[in-house]
Amino acid sequence: xxxxxxxxxxxxxxxxxxxxxxxxxxxxxxxxxxxxxxxxxxxxxxxxxxxxxxxxxxxxxxxxxxxxxxxxxxxxxxxxxxxxxxxxxxxxxxxxxxxxxxxxxxxxxxxxxxxxxxxxxxxxxxxxxxxxxxxxxxxxxxxxxxxxxxxxxxxxxxxxxxxxxxxxxxxxxxxxxxxxxxxxxxxxxxxxxxxxxxxxxxxxxxxxxxxxxxxxxxxxxxxxxxxxxxxxxxxxxxxxxxxxxxxxxxxxxxxxxxxxxxxxxxxxxxxxxxxxxxxxxxxxxxxxxxxxxxxxxxxxxxxxxxxxxxxxxxxxxxxxxxxxxxxxxxxxxxxxxxxxxxxxxxxxxxxxxxxxxxxxxxxxxxxxxxxxxxxxxxxxxxxxxxxxxxxxxxxxxxxxxxxxxxxxxx
Numbered sequence: 001x002x003x004x005x006x007x008x009x010x011x012x013x014x015x016x017x018x019x020x021x022x023x024x025x026x027x028x029x030x031x032x033x034x035x036x037x038x039x040x041x042x043x044x045x046x047x048x049x050x051x052x053x054x055x056x057x058x059x060x061x062x063x064x065x066x067x068x069x070x071x072x073x074x075x076x077x078x079x080x081x082x083x084x085x086x087x088x089x090x091x092x093x094x095x096x097x098x099x100x101x102x103x104x105x106x107x108x109x110x111x112x113x114x115x116x117x118x119x120x121x122x123x124x125x126x127x128x129x130x131x132x133x134x135x136x137x138x139x140x141x142x143x144x145x146x147x148x149x150x151x152x153x154x155x156x157x158x159x160x161x162x163x164x165x166x167x168x169x170x171x172x173x174x175x176x177x178x179x180x181x182x183x184x185x186x187x188x189x190x191x192x193x194x195x196x197x198x199x200x201x202x203x204x205x206x207x208x209x210x211x212x213x214x215x216x217x218x219x220x221x222x223x224x225x226x227x228x229x230x231x232x233x234x235x236x237x238x239x240x241x242x243x244x245x246x247x248x249x250x251x252x253x254x255x256x257x258x259x260x261x262x263x264x265x266x267x268x269x270x271x272x273x274x275x276x277x278x279x280x281x282x283x284x285x286x287x288x289x290x291x292x293x294x295x296x297x298x299x300x301x302x303x304x305x306x307x308x309x310x311x312x313x314x315x316x317x318x319x320x321x322x323x324x325x326x327x328x329x330x331x332x333x334x335x336x337x338x339x340x341x342x343x344x345x346x347x348x349x350x351x352x353x354x355x356x357x358x359x360x361x362x363x364x365x366x367x368x369x370x371x372x373x374x375x376x377x378x379x380x381x382x383x384x385x386x387x388x389x390x391x392x393x394x395x396x397x398x399x400x401x402x403x404x405x406x407x408x409x410x
Contacts, residue, residue, distance in 0.1 A: 002313050002317060003310070006310055006313050006314050006317065009301075009314050010313075010314045010315075010317040010318050010321065011321075027286050027322060029279075029282055030279055030280070030282040030283050030286055030322055030323075030326070031322055031325070031326040031329075032279075032326075033275070033276075033278065033279025033280075033282060033326075034276055034279045034280060034322075034323060034326035034327060034330060034383060034387070035326045035327075035329045035330040035333065036275070036279075036330065036333075037272060037273075037275035037276035037279055037330065037383070038276060038326070038327050038330025038331060038333075038334060038379060038380070038383050039330040039331075039333035039334040039337065040272055040275070040334070041269065041272040041273065041275075041276070041334070041379050042330070042331065042334025042335065042338060042371075042375070042376055042379060043334050043337050043338050043341065043369075044268050044269075044272060045265070045268075045269065045372065045375050045379070046334075046338035046341070046369045046370055046371050046372070046375075047338070047341060047367065047368065047369055048261070048264070048265045048268065049369075049370040049371075049372050049375070050367075050368030050369040050370035051261070051368050052258070052261055052265075053368065053370050054368040055257075055261075058191060058192045058193045059193070059250055059254060060228060060250055062125075062126060062191045062193060062196050063250045063253070064093075064095075064222030064223060064224055064250070065223060065224055065225045065228045065231060065249060065250055066222075066223040066225065066231070066234070066235060066238055066247065066248070066249050066250075067220050067221070067222055067223070067247075067248055067249075068220060068221035068222075068223065068238070068242050068245045068246070068247055069220050069245060069246040069247075069248070070217055070218070070219075070220070070245050070246075071244065071245065071246065072217070073217055073244075074216045074217035074219065075094075075219070075220075075221050075242070075245060076244075079241055079242060080092055080221075082241050084237060084241065085223075085238070085241055088225055088226060088227070088234055088237070088238075089223050089224065089225060089226065090224045090225060090226045091123055091223075091224045092221060092222065092223050092224070093116065093117075093120035093123060093221075093222050093224075094116075094117070094120065094205065094219045094220065094221055094222070095114055095115060095116055095120075095205065095219065095220050095221075095222050096114070096115040096205050096208050096209055096212075096214055096218060096219050096220070097112060097113060097114045097115065097208075097220075098112075098113050098115075098166070098167065098168075098208060098211070098212035098214070099111075099112055099113070099167050100112075100113050100164050100165060100166050100167060100211075101164070101165040101167075101178075102150075102154075102162060102163070102164055102165075102201070103162075103163040103164070103165055103180075104154050104156070104162050104163065107153075107154060109150075110199075111150075111199055111200065111201050112199060112200050112201075113164070113200075113201055113202070113203055113208055113211075114200060114201070114202050114203075114208075115202070115203055115204060115205035115206075115207065115208030115209065116139060116202060116204070116205050117139075117204070117205050117206075118138040118139050118140060118204065120205075121138075121139040121145070121202060122138075126189045126190075126191050127187070127189065129190075131148070131189070131190035131192075132187065132188075132189050132190070133158065133187060133188045133189075134158075134186065134187035134188075135158045135159065135186055135187065136186060138186075139186060139187075139202060139203065139204050140186070140204060141204055141206070141207050142181075142182070142183055142184055142207070143183065143184055143185075143186035143187075143203070143204065144162065144164070144183035144184065144185055144186060144201055144202065144203050145185075145186060145187040145188070145189055145201060145202040145203075146162075146185055146187075146188055146189075146201050147188070147189055147190070147191065147196060147197025147198060147199075147200060147201070148188055148189065148190040148197050149194050149197040149198045150197060150198050150199075150201070151185065151188050153198070156185050157185065158185055158186070158187070158188065159184065159185060160184070160185045161182055161183070161184055161185075162182070162183055162184075162185060163180060163181070163182055163183075164180070164181050164182075164183055164211075165178050165179070165180050166178055166179035166180070166181070166211045166212055167212070168211070168212050168213045179211060181207075181211060183203065189202075205219070221242075221245075223238065231249050231250075231251060232251075235247060235249055273382065276382070276383050276386060277386055279326075280323060280383075280386045280387050280390045281390055283319050283322060283323060283387065283390050283391060283394075284390050284391075284393060284394060286322075287315060287318065287319050287391065287394030287395070288393075288394050288397065290315070290318070290394070291315060291394055291397055291398040291401070294398075295401065298311060298398055298401050299401065302401070308399040308400070309399065311395075311398050311399040311401075312395040312396055312398060312399035313395070314395075314398075315391070315394055315395040315398045315399075316391050316392065316395035318391075319387065319388075319390065319391025319394065319395070320384075320387060320388055320391055322387070323383065323384060323386075323387025323388070323390075323391070324384055324387065326383075326387075327380055327383040327384055327387070328380075330383070331376060331379075331380060334376070335371060335376070338369045338371050339369070339371070341367050341369045342366050342367050342368075342369070345366075345367045
């Protein structure tokens with residue numbers, strides 16, 4: 001335990017004196033370094049957590065939680081009546097897909113066509129938000145639904161016509177030629193993910209099957225869960241039901257992306273932690289110089305009977321107070337900037353006339369931030385532990401000072 005006398009002496013030593021000017025500068029730099037390190041670490045972790053959460057929400061909103069893909073035969077529809085499956089699923093719909101080429105004037109682009117029935121298409125989350133523009137609620141035979149980014153780049157509107165070329169061919173007298181079909185833009189969706197909006201379009205499932213020479217055995221079953229957070233456990237249960245089909249989740253399809261995000265977050269954590277460690281080591285320099293400047297006071301304290309462990313506690317407490325107060329201030333700054341990160345991004349973009357966090361690269365129109373209390377707790381504990389460790393050496397050095405030699409050379 002630290003006594004009242006030890007606390008009073010430690011706090012007294014923290015007060016600035018003119019003769020300790022250089023020491024005060026070192027203490028200030030140590031304080032600023034630790035504060036900024038903690039703050040930047042919290043901000044970066046919050047932004048990366050927010051980015052991951054927003055990306056998951058948008059990907060899950062655009063794709064089914066679990067997809068059942070048949071092997072050689074069509075999916076057994078009787079399995080849809082399974083009580084366990086009904087208890088965990090929110091909706092189940094059939095879909096097909098095929099790769100095609102979109103042709104409009106001098107523009108050609110490869111796209112992925114996804115087919116749904118008229119009824120099932122309107123069950124999708126992206127058709128039930130304010131950004132969905134539709135002429136009618138049905139995806140009939142010759143209609144197509146395009147992403148906002150794709151429709152803007154082609155200057156297409158509701159009612160516009162567009163040519164689609166299929167990857168499957170039709171036999172003619174001059175050989176095998178790819179199928180072509182004209183579609184009318186029936187609706188425009190905005191998923192919030194530029195990559196999806198540019199490369200995916202929706203048509204009627206029967207039209208798609210005919211266009212790509214597919215049949216019912218090629219159709220997938222999309223399952224939307226009531227509780228998608230328990231995706232791993234639910235996947236195991238669904239694999240038991242659909243034991244003759246291939247089962248995969250949205251996480252399986254995006255495993256590489258989220259693995260890369262996790263690695264990047266861990267690397268950033270390590271790099272920014274080094275900033276805190278370097279700043280904390282300034283405390284060693286500061287306290288070592290501080291002990292040198294307080295040689296006479298230490299000698300006097302020892303001569304009046306103050307124990308070595310009390311001397312060590314005093315200087316140890318000085319280092320811990322600097323580190324802890326810097327950590328707390330860093331937490332305050334980190335949380336404050338994390339909450340207002342989008343306002344800060346907009347302000348800097350306007351001031352310097354640059355594009356920070358461009359949507360075409362990061363898929364999101366705004367900079368997200370998600371403050372994780374547990375992450376802040378871990379960062380704080382690590383910072384304080386580092387501060388405690390670097391305060392031990394100067395404190396021990398102060399306690400081992402010989403009072404006779406100290407006063408002799410003073």
